[in-house]
Amino acid sequence: MKKPSSKIREEIARLQEQLKAAETREAERxxxxxxxxxxxxxxxxxxxxxxxxxxxxxTFRRGSNGGSTGKKRTAHDPSSESPSSPALTSQAAQPAAGEVEAHG
Structure with a gap:
């Protein structure tokens, strides 16, 4: 039996709300x-x-090495090193315009 268009619209509206909630959770994370x-x-x-x-x-989509292992990574754990892109590496090493580098 086919669904009437009003039921389909209700289902679409419900799914759009679910999508919005999921996107909000992902953005917050x-x-x-x-x-x-x-x-x-x-x-x-x-x-x-x-x-x-x-x-x-x-990087994370390409290979199993880049995927999530479920293991919490920590800054002092050498095994938590993840591959980084050259763009991130070069940008992270340089302060942005207008920023001052802190020297310890």
Missing amino acids: IGRIALKAGLGDIEIDEEALLAALTDVAG
Whole structure:
């Protein structure tokens, strides 16, 4: 039996709400991780940041070495080293325009 169009519209509206909630959860998770990584302190053009994050996403999509292991990574654990893109490495090594490098 075919569904009437009103039922299909209701289902679409419900799915759109679910999608919006899922995207919000994902954005909050990625945002928290980005802040922990120090990206909140860096003044960088949004397009440049998007390009660098796209490279990172590609790194994790390409191979099983880049995938999640379920293991929590820590800064002092050498096995937590993840491959980084050249764009991120070169940008992270240099302070953004207008920033002052802190010397210990």
